[in-house]
Amino acid sequence: MTRTALRICPLCEATCGLTVTLDDDRITAARGDRDDVFSRGFICPKGASFGELDADPDRLTRPLVRRDGRLAEVTWDEAFAAVQAGLRPLVEAHGPDSATSPAPLAPGGPPVAVVLGNPNVHTVAGALYPPVLLAGLRSRSVFTASTVDQMPKHVSSGLLYGDPLAIPVPDLDRTDHLLVIGANPMDSNGSLCTAPDFPGRIRALRRRGGRLTVVDPRRTRTARLADEHLAIRPGTDALLLFAMVQTLFEEGLADPGERAAHLSQVEDVRRLAADFTPEAVAGACDIPAERIRRLARDLAAAPSAAVYGRIGSTTVEFGTLTSWLVDVLAVLTGNFDRPGGIMFPLSATGPAPRRPGPGRGFALGRWHSRVSGHPEAKSELPIAALAEEIDTPGEGRVRAAVVIAANPVLSAPDGDRLDTALASLDFMVSVDPYLNETSRHADVVLPPPPPSRSAHFDFAFNALAVRNQVRYTRPVLPLADGQPDECEIHARLILCLGGQDGADPALIDAMVIDTALGKAVADPLSPVHGRQPAELARELTGRNGAERRLDMMLRLGPYGDGFGAAPEGLSLARLLDHPHGIDLGPLAPRVPSVLRTRSGTVEMCPGPIAAEADRLRGRLGTEPAGVLLVGRRHLRSNNSWLHNVPALVGGSNRCTVQVHPDDAARLDLTDGGLARLKGDGGEVEVPVEITDAVRPGVVSLPHGWGHDRPGTRLSVAGADPGVNVNRLNAGRLLDPLSGTAVLNGLPVQLTPVR
Known part of the structure; x- marks a missing residue:
C-alpha cells in the first residue's frame, strides 16, 4: 500500500521538513514539505536520498559481539550482557560504586573514555541520553567531534556571555549586510546557524538590496554569489578581524547602540586592538590595508549587519580568538542582539528566560589531559589527544571506550595512530549503524534502527535556528521484530555501566523526570x-x-x-x-536575560582572550611560507556519513586536491594526475584538480574520506574510498583555548607522483 508521511530530515543542520512516500515498509521517494512552518518545501540532494540511506543494505540490523577475534551476530540480551561484563569491572575498580557515588573516587574517574560523534545532535536519543551516561560515569576522558569543529565558538560564547551554549546566529531574513567568514552555506546548508534553504535566504538578501561579503581562501559557491570576495590567506582571519576592530575605534565608528549599558571592558578591547592596524596585518592576510578599512566602514554603515564565521575560521590556530572577534564586530557596530544583526534564538525546550543579574560564569582548564596536559573546555578534552591517552602507559591510561555515533579514525588527526590505539583497548563498545573504520575495533556493536523508524526532534538545532519554531515527527515505520529503538539502546547501555543489566530501561527516563x-x-x-x-x-x-x-x-x-x-x-x-510544526515568531532581543557572566554583563575582554591576543601580536609582520592546506564541503556529503549512499557518490562529490594553475605549473602537476601531499603526520597520494577556485599557495582536500581500511562493511564507500586528509595531521597544533585541532591553514608539501 502506498502512503505518505511527514519526517524532519536528520542529515544536516538545516532540519528541513520532508514528505516521504512509502510503499508498504519501504520509502520510495522524499520531497520537501511545502507546509512545513520553517523549511517551506525546500529540499537538498541529501534529503532527497533519505529513502536510499534508510534502506542501505550495509546497515547493521543485529548487534555484534567479538568472539575468538571475530564479530558475530548475537541477540540483544547477549550483547548487553557482554557490555556489562566488559565495562563494569573497570568502573568498579575505581570505587565500590563509582557510577552512582556522589563524587569521583579517582582523579580522572574510571579509565573509560566516552567518544561522541556529530550524528548525536541529529537524533532524539543522542540528545537525551549521553548527558545521563556522562553524569553517571563521571569520567574526565570525554572526547567529541566539537574539537574538530565548533568548540572555539562554545568557548568564546562562554567567555563573553557566561554560557557556552549561548551562541548568537545571524538574523538572515532581516539583515542588510551579511559578512561570511570561512563558511560555505551554499554547499553546507549552514552550521551553527539552522536555516532551511540558506541559499534561498542569501538570494533573498541580494534581492532586497542587501550586501553579501565572503572571506575565504576558496572561491566557493557562496563566494561566487558575493558582492565582494576576499581571498584571505588561510589561518589569518583573527588578524583581519582585529584590524577591522582597530579601524572602528580609530575612525570613531564603534557604537554599540542600545546594548552599551550591558557591556563591560570595551576600552580594554580598544587597547588590545591598537597594534593590529590594517597596515600591520595586510602582509600576513594578503589583503590590502585600504580594503580592510573599507570592509570595516561598510559593516558600520549598513542599516543592519550580521557576521557569520564557521569551520574555516574555527579549525585554525587562533580559532577561539576569531570566534570572539566575530561577535565583537557585531557589538561594536551596534548589530548585537537586534533585528538584522546577530541574535539569540529561544528554543521551545530550552530553559525559560531568567531574571537579569550575575551568573556562575564560565571556566576553562578545570582539569587537564594526562599525557600532554591539554586543558578541558566545556568538560571535554581534545579529540586529537585520544590516541595518546590510550597508548601511553601509566596510571589513568584509558583502557576502554564507549563510542557513540563517532568515527574518529577518519575525522580526528593522526588516524593511523588512533587506529592502532583503539585496537589495543581492553574493551570497546560502539553504538553505530555501520561497521566502519572505528566501530570495526569494537568488542560490541549496538546498531540503532534506521531514521524512518525513529522519532525526530531537534533539541540542539532549535537553539541555533534563525526563526523560533518547534516541530516533531514520530516514526514513519514500526520497528522490526525484536529491534529496540535507539532510546532504549542508550538507556540499557547506561544501566550496564551501573551494573544493572536486565533492569527496565524506563527507569532511566523516570529518574530524569523525577530529578x-x-x-x-x-x-x-x-x-x-x-x-x-x-x-x-x-x-x-x-x-x-x-x-x-x-x-x-x-x-x-x-x-x-x-x-x-x-x-x-x-x-x-x-x-x-x-504536524507541520508551530511557528513561534522571529528572533527577539534577549539581553540581559541570556547572560550568565559573574558580572551580569557581556564581558568583552576576558583574560584568556587578552592572553591569546598577545600571542597573536607576535605574528604581526610575518607571512606564512609554503603551501597551506584547507578543507572543503560538498553539497552531497556530510563528513564521513553519506559516502555509502549511491545517489550521493560521484559527480562533483570527489576526493581531489584542488590546486591553483600557477602552483600546478610551478610544481609540474597535471590535471587528473597524482600528487603527493605530505604533512607533519604522514602523506597521501591524491588526484589533482587544477582550478582557480583556490588562491595561489593554497590546496584544498575534502574531509571525511579514506574508506580503505580492512574489516569494514561499506561496499559503496569502499569502492571509491578517497584519501583521509587527517593522515597528514599529527594533531600537535591546536587552538590552545578550545583544544580544537588545526585543520585549516596547515602547512604541507606538494609534489607530483610520476
Whole structure:
C-alpha cells in the first residue's frame, strides 16, 4: 500500500521538513514539505536520498559481539550482557560504586573514555541520553567531534556571555549586510546557524538590496554569489578581524547602540586592538590595508549587519580568538542582539528566560589531559589527544571506550595512530549503524534502527535556528521484530555501566523526570513552584519515556503551558496537533536575560582572550611560507556519513586536491594526475584538480574520506574510498583555548607522483 508521511530530515543542520512516500515498509521517494512552518518545501540532494540511506543494505540490523577475534551476530540480551561484563569491572575498580557515588573516587574517574560523534545532535536519543551516561560515569576522558569543529565558538560564547551554549546566529531574513567568514552555506546548508534553504535566504538578501561579503581562501559557491570576495590567506582571519576592530575605534565608528549599558571592558578591547592596524596585518592576510578599512566602514554603515564565521575560521590556530572577534564586530557596530544583526534564538525546550543579574560564569582548564596536559573546555578534552591517552602507559591510561555515533579514525588527526590505539583497548563498545573504520575495533556493536523508524526532534538545532519554531515527527515505520529503538539502546547501555543489566530501561527516563520536576517545583520562578513532582509526572503524556521527557521540557520551557498555568502554551499534545510544526515568531532581543557572566554583563575582554591576543601580536609582520592546506564541503556529503549512499557518490562529490594553475605549473602537476601531499603526520597520494577556485599557495582536500581500511562493511564507500586528509595531521597544533585541532591553514608539501 502506498502512503505518505511527514519526517524532519536528520542529515544536516538545516532540519528541513520532508514528505516521504512509502510503499508498504519501504520509502520510495522524499520531497520537501511545502507546509512545513520553517523549511517551506525546500529540499537538498541529501534529503532527497533519505529513502536510499534508510534502506542501505550495509546497515547493521543485529548487534555484534567479538568472539575468538571475530564479530558475530548475537541477540540483544547477549550483547548487553557482554557490555556489562566488559565495562563494569573497570568502573568498579575505581570505587565500590563509582557510577552512582556522589563524587569521583579517582582523579580522572574510571579509565573509560566516552567518544561522541556529530550524528548525536541529529537524533532524539543522542540528545537525551549521553548527558545521563556522562553524569553517571563521571569520567574526565570525554572526547567529541566539537574539537574538530565548533568548540572555539562554545568557548568564546562562554567567555563573553557566561554560557557556552549561548551562541548568537545571524538574523538572515532581516539583515542588510551579511559578512561570511570561512563558511560555505551554499554547499553546507549552514552550521551553527539552522536555516532551511540558506541559499534561498542569501538570494533573498541580494534581492532586497542587501550586501553579501565572503572571506575565504576558496572561491566557493557562496563566494561566487558575493558582492565582494576576499581571498584571505588561510589561518589569518583573527588578524583581519582585529584590524577591522582597530579601524572602528580609530575612525570613531564603534557604537554599540542600545546594548552599551550591558557591556563591560570595551576600552580594554580598544587597547588590545591598537597594534593590529590594517597596515600591520595586510602582509600576513594578503589583503590590502585600504580594503580592510573599507570592509570595516561598510559593516558600520549598513542599516543592519550580521557576521557569520564557521569551520574555516574555527579549525585554525587562533580559532577561539576569531570566534570572539566575530561577535565583537557585531557589538561594536551596534548589530548585537537586534533585528538584522546577530541574535539569540529561544528554543521551545530550552530553559525559560531568567531574571537579569550575575551568573556562575564560565571556566576553562578545570582539569587537564594526562599525557600532554591539554586543558578541558566545556568538560571535554581534545579529540586529537585520544590516541595518546590510550597508548601511553601509566596510571589513568584509558583502557576502554564507549563510542557513540563517532568515527574518529577518519575525522580526528593522526588516524593511523588512533587506529592502532583503539585496537589495543581492553574493551570497546560502539553504538553505530555501520561497521566502519572505528566501530570495526569494537568488542560490541549496538546498531540503532534506521531514521524512518525513529522519532525526530531537534533539541540542539532549535537553539541555533534563525526563526523560533518547534516541530516533531514520530516514526514513519514500526520497528522490526525484536529491534529496540535507539532510546532504549542508550538507556540499557547506561544501566550496564551501573551494573544493572536486565533492569527496565524506563527507569532511566523516570529518574530524569523525577530529578527535573523536583528542581522545577523548588524554583520560586517556576510555574509549578510548590506542586508535587509525582502529580506532575502523572500528567505527562507520550508513548515512551523519551516522549514524556519531551512533553516535560516543552511544558516547562519558555513557551510551555506550565502544567496548566498557561493553558494556551506548548505541550507534546499540542505539538502533535500541528504536524507541520508551530511557528513561534522571529528572533527577539534577549539581553540581559541570556547572560550568565559573574558580572551580569557581556564581558568583552576576558583574560584568556587578552592572553591569546598577545600571542597573536607576535605574528604581526610575518607571512606564512609554503603551501597551506584547507578543507572543503560538498553539497552531497556530510563528513564521513553519506559516502555509502549511491545517489550521493560521484559527480562533483570527489576526493581531489584542488590546486591553483600557477602552483600546478610551478610544481609540474597535471590535471587528473597524482600528487603527493605530505604533512607533519604522514602523506597521501591524491588526484589533482587544477582550478582557480583556490588562491595561489593554497590546496584544498575534502574531509571525511579514506574508506580503505580492512574489516569494514561499506561496499559503496569502499569502492571509491578517497584519501583521509587527517593522515597528514599529527594533531600537535591546536587552538590552545578550545583544544580544537588545526585543520585549516596547515602547512604541507606538494609534489607530483610520476
